[in-house]
Amino acid sequence: MFKRIIYKIENLIVWSQSKLSEKQFIFLSSVLVGISAAFAVIVLKSFAHSVFSLATYINGVLKLSFINSILPIVGILLTIFIVKRVLGGTIEKGTSQILYAVAKKSSVIPRKQMYAQIVTSSLTVGLGGSAGLESPIVITGAAFGSNYAQRYKLSYKDRTLLIGCGVAAGIGAAFNAPIAGVLFAIEVLLVDVSISAFTPIMIAAATGALVSEIVLDESILLNFNQQQKFDYHNIPYYILLGIFAGFIAVYYSRNFQKVEHFFERIKLRPYKKGLFGASILAAIIFVFPTLFGEGYESIKTLSENDPGQILENTLFSDFRNNSWALLIFVGATMLLKVFATGITLGSGGNGGNFAPSLFLGSYAGFIFSKLVNLTGFTKLPISNFTIVGMAGILSGLFHAPLTAIFLIAEITGGYELMIPLMIVSSISFAISKRFEKHSLDLKNLARKGNAFTNNKDTNILSVLDINKIIQTDYETLNSEGNLEKLVELISRSNQVVFAVVDENLELLGVIYFNDIRKIIFSVFKVKYTSIKEIMQTPKEIIYLTDSMETVMNKFENSKVAFLPVIKDGKYYGFISKSNVLEAYRSKLKSMTIE
Numbered sequence: 001m002f003k004r005i006i007y008k009i010e011n012l013i014v015w016s017q018s019k020l021s022e023k024q025f026i027f028l029s030s031v032l033v034g035i036s037a038a039f040a041v042i043v044l045k046s047f048a049h050s051v052f053s054l055a056t057y058i059n060g061v062l063k064l065s066f067i068n069s070i071l072p073i074v075g076i077l078l079t080i081f082i083v084k085r086v087l088g089g090t091i092e093k094g095t096s097q098i099l100y101a102v103a104k105k106s107s108v109i110p111r112k113q114m115y116a117q118i119v120t121s122s123l124t125v126g127l128g129g130s131a132g133l134e135s136p137i138v139i140t141g142a143a144f145g146s147n148y149a150q151r152y153k154l155s156y157k158d159r160t161l162l163i164g165c166g167v168a169a170g171i172g173a174a175f176n177a178p179i180a181g182v183l184f185a186i187e188v189l190l191v192d193v194s195i196s197a198f199t200p201i202m203i204a205a206a207t208g209a210l211v212s213e214i215v216l217d218e219s220i221l222l223n224f225n226q227q228q229k230f231d232y233h234n235i236p237y238y239i240l241l242g243i244f245a246g247f248i249a250v251y252y253s254r255n256f257q258k259v260e261h262f263f264e265r266i267k268l269r270p271y272k273k274g275l276f277g278a279s280i281l282a283a284i285i286f287v288f289p290t291l292f293g294e295g296y297e298s299i300k301t302l303s304e305n306d307p308g309q310i311l312e313n314t315l316f317s318d319f320r321n322n323s324w325a326l327l328i329f330v331g332a333t334m335l336l337k338v339f340a341t342g343i344t345l346g347s348g349g350n351g352g353n354f355a356p357s358l359f360l361g362s363y364a365g366f367i368f369s370k371l372v373n374l375t376g377f378t379k380l381p382i383s384n385f386t387i388v389g390m391a392g393i394l395s396g397l398f399h400a401p402l403t404a405i406f407l408i409a410e411i412t413g414g415y416e417l418m419i420p421l422m423i424v425s426s427i428s429f430a431i432s433k434r435f436e437k438h439s440l441d442l443k444n445l446a447r448k449g450n451a452f453t454n455n456k457d458t459n460i461l462s463v464l465d466i467n468k469i470i471q472t473d474y475e476t477l478n479s480e481g482n483l484e485k486l487v488e489l490i491s492r493s494n495q496v497v498f499a500v501v502d503e504n505l506e507l508l509g510v511i512y513f514n515d516i517r518k519i520i521f522s523v524f525k526v527k528y529t530s531i532k533e534i535m536q537t538p539k540e541i542i543y544l545t546d547s548m549e550t551v552m553n554k555f556e557n558s559k560v561a562f563l564p565v566i567k568d569g570k571y572y573g574f575i576s577k578s579n580v581l582e583a584y585r586s587k588l589k590s591m592t593i594e
Contacts, residue, residue, distance in 0.1 A: 010151075017152055026158060030165045030200035033148055034207030037141035037169035040118055041208070042216050044133045045174070048126040048293060049220045068128060068292050069282035072344070075127025076278040079120045080270050080348040087116050093350060095135050096441045098142045098163065098189055107159035108150065113143035117350065124349035128292045130281065130340035135352020135441075137174050138184075141166030141208075161197055164190050168201045169208030171407075176212055176221055180407035181205035187400045188439075222296045222358070223411050228381035230416055235423065237380055241368050242392055242424040246431025248364050249357075249396025252338045253432070253440045256353070259342025270348055277347020284340055288333045289314050291340045295359040302330070302366045303386045327370050334363035353440055357397045358390045365389020387412055388420045395425040396432035399439040464548045464583050470565050472573035476501045479508050479531050486511065486531065487520055497562040497574055500535045505570040509535030512560070538564050542575055551575065 013032070017025050051071070083091050092113070101109050121136035145166030149159035164185040172181030182198070182205045212221070266273055285291050290298040290310060301310045308320045311329060319325035341356045369385035372378060387408060395404035405421045436443075475489055476499045489495060496513040516534055539558035542551055542565045554563060555577045565572045 013152065026161065026200050027203060029148060029152075029154075029158075029162055030204040031207050033141070033145045033162055033165045034169035034172075034204035035211055036144040036148075037137070037166050037204070038173040038208040038211035038215075040140045040144070041137050041170060041173040041212055044118055044122050044126075044137060045216060045220050047122045048133060049217075051126040051128070051293075068289050069286040072128035072130070072281050072285060072292070073275070073278040075123050075125075075129050076274050076281075076344070076347055076349040077271065078123045078127070079129075079350055080274045082120055082123065083348070083350075084270060087112060087120075091116055091120060091350060092139075093135075093345060094352065094441050094444065095138050095189065096444060098139065098167070099442070101142075101146070102160055102163065102190070106156050107146055107163055109139075109143045109146035109163070111143070111147050113139055114147055115140075117143075120350035121352075124344065125293055125351045128285065129344040129349040129351055130285070130291045130293070130295070130337065130356070131344045131349065131351025132294055132353060132355025132358075133351065134171065134174055134354035136350060137170040138167050138189075138352075138354075141168075141170030142189075160190065161200060164197075164201050165204035168205035171208075172205035173208035173212035173216075174221075175407060175411050176209050176223070177407050177410035178202070178205035178209040180403055180410055181208065183406055184400065184403045187402050188398060188441075221411075222299065228384050230384070230420060231381070232419075234378075234380060234420075237369075237372065237378070237385075238388065238420040238423045239427060241365060241385060241389060242427025243431060244368055245361065245364055245389055245392025245424060246396050246428040248334075248360060249393050249428060249432045250435045252357075252360060252393070253397060253436050253443070255338045256342045256440065257443055259339055260346050263343075263346030274348040277343045278349075281340060281343045281347070284336060284343075287315060288329075288336060290333055291337060294355045295337075296355070299359060299362040299386075299390075302362055303383045305383075307366065307370075307382070323370070323374055327367060327374065330363050330370075331367050334360060334367065337363070353397060354394075357394045361390035361393030362386045363389070364393060384417060384420065388417055388424050391421045392424040392428040396428040397440045399429060399433060401425040401429045464580070464587060466542075466544065466546070466548060466551065466575075469579050469583055470573045470575055471579070474499065474574055476505075476571065477511070477531055478502075479535070482527055483516075483520060483529050483531065483534070484527070486516075490520065499564055499571050499574070500531060501571050507538070507541070507564055507566060507571040510538050510562075510564055511535050512562070541566055543567075544572070548580070551580065555580070 013028075016028060020028065083089065098109070101107060117136035117140045121131075121133055125131050125133050142163045143166070145162035145164070146159055149162045154162070167189055168178075168181035168185040170181070171184045172178040175181075182201050185201055185205075186198075263273065263277060266276070268276065298310050301307060308326055311317050311320045311326060314329075316325060316329055319329075337356055337360050341351075341353065345351060365385040365388055366382060368389070369380040369382045372380050373382065391404040391408040394407065395401040398404075404425045405418070408421055409415050409418060474495055474497070475493065477486060477489070479500050479502065486498065489498065490513065498511045498513075499507060500509045500511065501507055511531070511534055515536070519529060519534065539560060540554040540563050542554060542563050544565065544567050546554075551563075561577050562574045563577075564574055
């Protein structure tokens with residue numbers, strides 16, 4: 001029955017594709033991708049919230065506090081089981097894989113990512129793993145967009161555009177924040193988008209948010225109905241919060257990577273590694289239960305009038321009304337969050353850093369404002385600083401200040417805090433960027449030499465294949481003898497540059513036609529001038545391991561049109577600057593979404 005319904009829907013889409021214009025079909029497709037992404041969000045969020053509610057019930061009513069520690073172990077081991085038995089033994093984590101797919105794989109995302117992220121992250125995070133669901137949601141939305149485009153044979157540009165639609169819809173549905181969804185797709189993931197491409201992305205984001213609004217219980221989403229009025233007298237404190245958030249973002253980014261590398265180096269079988277990591281996580285959660293799952297409930301608690309509730313059902317419940325004890329507990333939790341998330345993902349669980357960044361930001365904002373209030377310098381609105389702190393960490397970790405500003409503005413239900421959001425986000429971003437060149441999700445790509453930046457030229461050069469630009473069919477010259485051989489080559493070829501090599505193909509020098517033009521038209525000079533006399537040492541040499549950005553820098557430094565290429569210590573061919581620029585223009589045209 002279900003297969004029959006899917007078959008009819010697909011036939012209807014194929015029929016509409018034949019009747020609609022290309023742009024109209026993309027608009028329709030953005031709606032369908034948005035709906036798909038929204039339902040993925042609904043499944044993930046509902047499952048995670050149900051498990052959290054169950055754990056809270058057991059802990060509160062039955063007084064079985066250890067259940068919070070047992071569930072994450074079960075979740076991580078179940079995730080490893082699914083990955084090994086169902087998903088072929090591997091699963092890609094992090095939104096950086098979307099960038100890689102767009103740049104290196106023609107925007108083709110494996111079909112299994114349409115369900116792999118939903119299943120694994122719901123088990124990991126739903127059962128208490130200290131990570132977020134937003135990165136899996138983004139990857140799932142991107143996979144829906146990519147595979148939809150593949151199914152209906154759309155072009156690379158349209159595949160990339162629908163990936164952006166899936167991403168925007170996922171974020172829009174997860175937070176009921178369509179503007180933030182659009183900005184995240186544009187600011188973080190897509191290389192280059194024209195103004196006209198905004199329309200389908202906005203349609204998808206609005207669709208995702210609308211479906212989520214209709215179907216998903218509002219209590220499951222992260223939202224804040226209570227906030228205090230912005231007071232411009234507090235601007236100096238918001239500036240200090242931005243600085244604090246920037247350094248906390250750097251702290252998180254660096255330590256998260258250390259934890260990941262630690263687990264990568266552990267030579268244990270997947271289940272043993274999972275049990276080892278999950279056991280450490282269980283111990284941390286037993287002492288600090290707010291690290292269980294996404295942690296959104298504790299974020300809401302901190303922003304309310306009675307933040308001491310966060311100590312209920314913990315080992316520190318007796319200190320519920322002690323402000324300094326609360327401050328120490330929140331501070332310790334904030335510092336441990338990076339290790340809890342790193343252990344969750346490094347030991348075999350699946351999730352992302354989006355929710356942890358919001359968790360960390362709210363705790364940072366609370367600590368800063370609470371500490372200032374306790375010292376008696378002034379009276380800061382703690383709820384506002386708790387909310388604004390989220391934007392600071394999100395901006396610093398993901399290098400996405402616009403997304404951070406509008407996401408928090410949307411989930412707070414207004415723009416009353418727009419000025420402090422802009423101040424904190426921009427300062428945090430500037431500090432994080434100063435100490436960390438790449439955002440958290442791009443660090444692994446950078447480590448593998450596949451980093452993407454906000455520099456469009458660098459991005460495009462990074463995806464050009466040097467092997468497709470090298471010309472290997474150029475004839476070479478021997479260093480012995482006069483120019484008669486060279487004249488013969490010129491007369492029967494279009495070469496304007498010549499490599500001089502020995503019998504082992506080692507490069508001895510190069511000869512440029514423009515440099516010898518006067519010589520070759522003199523019979524006397526041709527006969528009595530040797531190759532050695534006119535060849536010159538290359539101003540730059542290109543190696544196959546060089547990046548295209550390095551190649552262009554060498555052309556710029558040498559001021560020549562052709563450079564020789566060396567492979568395994570021997571002459572291999574030439575690269576023409578004009579060919580590189582032509583490849584750049586072609587790639588730019590193919591990557592620009594119109």
